[in-house]
Amino acid sequence: TPKKQWSLNDFEIGKPLGKGKFGRVYLAREVKSGFIVALKVIFKEQIEKYRLHHQLRREMEIQTSLRHPNVLRLYGWFHDEKRIYLILEYAHGGELYRELRKTGRLPEKEAAIYIASLTQALAYCHEKHVIHRDIKPENLLLDHEGRLKIADFGWSVQSRSKRHTMCGTLDYLAPEMVENKAHDYAVDNWTLGILCYEFLYGVPPFEAERQTDTFRRIMKVDLSFPSTPDVSAEAKNLISQLLVKDSSKRLSLQKIMEHPWIIKNVT
Numbered sequence: 720t721p722k723k724q725w726s727l728n729d730f731e732i733g734k735p736l737g738k739g740k741f742g743r744v745y746l747a748r749e750v751k752s753g754f755i756v757a758l759k760v761i762f763k764e765q766i767e768k769y770r771l772h773h774q775l776r777r778e779m780e781i782q783t784s785l786r787h788p789n790v791l792r793l794y795g796w797f798h799d800e801k802r803i804y805l806i807l808e809y810a811h812g813g814e815l816y817r818e819l820r821k822t823g824r825l826p827e828k829e830a831a832i833y834i835a836s837l838t839q840a841l842a843y844c845h846e847k848h849v850i851h852r853d854i855k856p857e858n859l860l861l862d863h864e865g866r867l868k869i870a871d872f873g874w875s876v877q878s879r880s881k882r883h884t885m886c887g888t889l890d891y892l893a894p895e896m897v898e899n900k901a902h903d904y905a906v907d908n909w910t911l912g913i914l915c916y917e918f919l920y921g922v923p924p925f926e927a928e929r930q931t932d933t934f935r936r937i938m939k940v941d942l943s944f945p946s947t948p949d950v951s952a953e954a955k956n957l958i959s960q961l962l963v964k965d966s967s968k969r970l971s972l973q974k975i976m977e978h979p980w981i982i983k984n985v986t
């Protein structure tokens with residue numbers, strides 16, 4: 720069937736869900752089917768200002784092609800003279816970030832389930848040659864069943880170097896990223912280690928007052944585990960096997976799924 724040409728008339732716009740970097744996200748309903756979606760509105764002038772046009776197009780082509788239960792779907796897009804509209808899957812639970820901030824940190828079982836979901840989503844992305852999805856808590860959404868969805872494709876179209884200078888935080892970037900070296904799939908394995916630590920302790924492992932200190936802590940892999948909360952040895956073992964400076968020595972996605980902490984908490 721030829722690709723349907725969507726337009727704003729196909730949707731009833733509901734409440735604003737929140738603001739992305741380049742525009743707002745609204746709850747919306749496709750009129751004919753009643754299907755609920757999230758409509759992300761991106762201002763063309765913003766995209767032109769940062770010269771992100773082709774990157775946005777590439778990211779949208781990538782996300783449209785990805786089909787995985789833990790990757791937020793991009794169903795399609797359309798534009799008018801001022802704006803680009805992304806028709807995205809609606810995840811009722813919103814940002815995982817909010818839950819993390821509310822509870823402070825996650826129980827080990829819940830953290831392990833999220834890490835396993837992320838690992839499977841990344842394994843799928845890697846086999847489709849898609850890397851570095853800039854996975855950090857605010858880019859992770861939860862659906863109505865609490866299932867994790869990687870949702871960062873929509874606006875994270877900055878080329879990696881620009882992203883560093885953007886207001887984003889360094890906390891999640893692997894050493895080779897921070898040094899702006901060529902990086903490969905293993906950056907995502909590092910980020911899984913960062914996220915696992917943050918899920919369990921409530922803060923990322925190399926957090927510091929100033930970015931220069933975070934930078935130094937990442938480069939040194941200055942990793943330490945506070946004595947409280949009391950986190951299991953298996954969890955610390957997994958984190959320590961991911962936060963390894965030499966990217967070739969980080970635990971593979973396959974090995975993560977076989978790790979005792981995952982097996983104990985997920986199956």
Ligand SMILES: COc1ccc(/C=N/Nc2[nH]nc(C)c2C(=O)Nc2cccc(NC(C)=O)c2)cc1
Nearest residue numbers: 736737738744757807808809810811812813814817
């Ligand atoms: C403020 O409380 C909220 C609670 C739940 C939501 C659900 N958002 N669900 C989404 N499904 N697909 C997409 C894309 C989104 C989305 O972008 N949400 C979004 C965007 C910007 C900020 C937030 N904030 C939070 C707290 O979730 C959510 C959004 C806001």
